[in-house]
Amino acid sequence: MTLAQALQQSAHILSSNGIDDSHIEARMLLAHITKLSPVQIYTQPERVLNQEQEGNLQELVERRICREPAAYIVKHREFYGIDFYVDSRVLIPRPETELLVDMALEFTSSTYLARPLLIADIGTGCGAIAVSLALNLPNSKIYATDVSLLALEVARLNCEHHKVTDRITLLQGNLLEPLPEHVDLLVANLPYIKSSELATLSPEITKFEPRMAIDGGKSGLDYIRQLLEQTKERINNKGCLLLEIGQNQEKELDNLIRSCLGRANFRFTSDLNGVKRVVKINF
Known part of the structure; x- marks a missing residue:
């Protein structure tokens, strides 16, 4: 999964579960697990996540769906x-x-x-x-x-x-x-x-x-x-x-x-x- 795909998919899941500003929150979670800045995420859309990163992102998205604040998730x-x-x-x-x-x-x-x-x-x-x-x-x-x-x-x-x-x-x-x-x-x-x-x-x-x-x-x-x-x-x-x-x-x-x-x-x-x-x- 590329950065662009991960961002789009995560934002869609968050939005579908009633999370406001889903794109911003998805970007925050993605930046946290990849250690990349927002600029790097947008300028390297074809960069591929490894399997561990995909699993970590899924876990963080699930926590956010359960309404845990993003600030607590990314610390x-x-x-x-x-x-x-x-x-x-x-x-x-x-x-x-x-x-x-x-x-x-x-x-x-x-x-x-x-x-x-x-x-x-x-x-x-x-x-x-x-x-x-x-x-x-x-x-x-x-x-x-x-x-x-x-x-x-x-x-x-x-x-x-x-x-x-x-x-x-x-x-x-x-x-x-x-x-x-x-x-x-x-x-x-x-x-x-x-x-x-x-x-x-x-x-x-x-x-x-x-x-x-x-x-x-x-x-x-x-x-x-x-x-x-x-x-x-x-x-x-x-x-x-x-x-x-x-x-x-x-x-x-x-x-x-x-x-x-x-x-x-x-x-x-x-x-x-x-x-x-x-x-x-x-x-």
Whole structure:
């Protein structure tokens, strides 16, 4: 079987089983088993797969049909132009979360200190936000917390791979509790989906991603409320908190911020789809 045939057949099988973007996903699986880049796949269509590669591709396609996310199958996901190792111990980084990194870098560019900037990534998961910031802010000091030791194992792998272990300190614990000092910038992508809405999500999420990374409790804002209640005790004067939120949560969060922080200075920023995705709170 040639590369072109393998790509066409795999895409057809995936599409027939209700997998969106079947051609892209088929190409991803084919690239994984052949160790070829997308460019090589398209420029060498007559290249023949060996028997082992054909068998491996069939196995991966079957896993994807069973709704296992492609990122878990190939063990990596790109985020902010950076390649990250991921597996079922962590939530798969989403493109919309890149807005958090953009806004964090925007804040740091206008902040002038006579010492390294202190940043905390809360609920770090695979470490995508922390590593992205560390690579773009080499003089910063970053804490990355997570309640899950399994997630921190994955984050450590990514810190080591990208050689930022000297800039990122991984801490196990609930939200801000493990932080050893006040910070200038808090960045958090916490679970914000209501428990009652989990059943409406795709099988890729409900069957494979860690529930603790998506379940925001009864209101969807349980962890965000806890974070807001802890923030004043952990953030420096003129500091900033950046929070990712879900669609249509801005009104409820507006009330929550005022309840927890009083007359706080905050604003919402929309993502590329027009969804209010990040709230920035200044202190």
